[in-house]
Amino acid sequence: MALPILQKVDVRALADSILTQRVSIPSCGELHEKSPMVHQPHAVPAAKLLLVVEGQLRYSIQGASIRLDAGSMLYRPAMSSASWKALGDIPLDVLYCEFSADKIRLPHEAMWAVMNNPELERDSLLRIRQAFLDPDETAIYKAIAELKAVLVRFFLQANSVRHDSTPKRGRKGVAGERAIQAALAVISENFSDASILCGLHDRVRMSESYFRRLFRRITGLSPQQYVMRVRMTAAKALLERSNLSVKEIARAAGYQDALYFSRLYHQYFGRPPSQDRNVG
Numbered sequence: 001m002a003l004p005i006l007q008k009v010d011v012r013a014l015a016d017s018i019l020t021q022r023v024s025i026p027s028c029g030e031l032h033e034k035s036p037m038v039h040q041p042h043a044v045p046a047a048k049l050l051l052v053v054e055g056q057l058r059y060s061i062q063g064a065s066i067r068l069d070a071g072s073m074l075y076r077p078a079m080s081s082a083s084w085k086a087l088g089d090i091p092l093d094v095l096y097c098e099f100s101a102d103k104i105r106l107p108h109e110a111m112w113a114v115m116n117n118p119e120l121e122r123d124s125l126l127r128i129r130q131a132f133l134d135p136d137e138t139a140i141y142k143a144i145a146e147l148k149a150v151l152v153r154f155f156l157q158a159n160s161v162r163h164d165s166t167p168k169r170g171r172k173g174v175a176g177e178r179a180i181q182a183a184l185a186v187i188s189e190n191f192s193d194a195s196i197l198c199g200l201h202d203r204v205r206m207s208e209s210y211f212r213r214l215f216r217r218i219t220g221l222s223p224q225q226y227v228m229r230v231r232m233t234a235a236k237a238l239l240e241r242s243n244l245s246v247k248e249i250a251r252a253a254g255y256q257d258a259l260y261f262s263r264l265y266h267q268y269f270g271r272p273p274s275q276d277r278n279v280g
Contacts, residue, residue, distance in 0.1 A: 012220040015152045017104040019233050022240070023144055023151075028097040028129045033086045046098040047106055048076040049147075049154065051121050055092035059084045061110045071118035073154050075111040082110075095125040097147060113157040116178045120185055124150050138252075141241060145234050149188030153181055156218070179204040180218045183211075184226075191230045192254040197223050227254075232268045235261070239276040246273050 026046050033055075052068045059066055059074060061082035068074060076082060078100070086092040115121050124146050131143035156177070183204050190196050200223065201211035215223050235253040238244055244252070250261035265273045 011155050014105070014107075014155055015219065016229075018101070018148050018151050018155075019229055021101060021103040022237075023099055023101045023104070023148060025128070025132070025144065025147060026098045026100060028125070028132055029095075030129065031092065031094040031096065033092040033094075045078060046100045047078045048096055048098045049151065050074050050076070050094055050096040051115070051118065051125055053093040053095055053118075053122055055090040055094075056087040057084050057092055057094070058087055064110070066112060068112065069114075072112060072114050073118075073121060073158075075107065075154065075158065077106065077108055077110060080110065095122060095129070097125060097128055097150075099147060099151075111155070111158040113154060115154070115157060116181060117185070121150055121153070138242070141234070141237050144237060145230075146188065148233070149185065153184060156181060156184075176206075176214050177218065179206055179211075180215055183215065183223075184219075187223075187227055187230060191227060191234065192252060194254055194256075196227060196254075228264070228268065231255075232265060235265060235273070236269070236276055239273055249273070 051073045052070050054070050056067060056069050059068055059082060061076060061080055066074075067087065128143040128147055128150075131139040183200055186200060186203065187196060201208045204211065206214070212223060215221075215226070219226055221229065231253040235249050238249045238252060239246075242249075246262065247258040250256070250258040253261065255261035255264070262273055269276070
């Protein structure tokens with residue numbers, strides 16, 4: 001049964017907030033359960049994103065119930081009460097990450113999606129978990145940046161869940177969305193590469209002109225603007241949370257010239273990098 005609680009979400013505005021605003025991660029981890037393990041209703045203070053790696057579970061939240069199979073992700077709003085039960089004979093394996101974002105208007109209702117590339121999301125959540133098991137400044141920064149990429153990919157797909165009255169997308173539309181999501185994943189993992197956009201359209205098997213049109217239609221930005229946003233967001237996070245020099249942060253964000261980076265940063269945020277130094 002599909003969750004009857006899916007709300008209309010401005011995904012572009014949500015993605016913009018996720019990429020530009022501060023996100024913190026209170027906890028992340030992995031669950032291994034066997035049927036018929038039942039977890040009674042409880043509320044958590046932070047929002048949660050979970051991925052079913054193997055097995056099945058029935059999740060009950062906000063008066064609705066849904067069966068989640070392997071490859072499904074669920075977004076659980078902060079302070080929502082939920083219970084769940086492991087199903088079937090296959091042991092349940094779930095990865096999860098709790099996150100807080102005071103300045104982001106996150107959906108107040110639960111959302112879910114069967115992910116197009118669950119292996120990508122699994123690997124991302126495992127890297128985030130590893131960063132918190134063996135933390136250092138750079139690892140935590142990368143974990144937060146990676147969680148943002150996962151959230152954007154999730155909400156892009158969750159928003160595409162349609163009610164029966166909404167026209168369905170054809171195969172070409174679905175393939176196009178998956179290609180752009182793959183491109184977003186490449187950018188999130190390699191944004192410091194100066195040549196990240198060179199041949200990216202070929203990697204996702206599109207002509208350059210169609211790739212640019214579809215990329216803008218889905219994200220609201222050109223590929224160059226999106227890369228700039230990811231780089232500036234990453235640089236801002238490093239300035240706020242690390243003791244790296246501006247030169248080191250510029251290189252981590254994909255710029256070899258620190259002065260050029262500083263000018264771009266000032267143009268993007270309206271203030272020099274020094275004003276964001278360790279403000280968090």
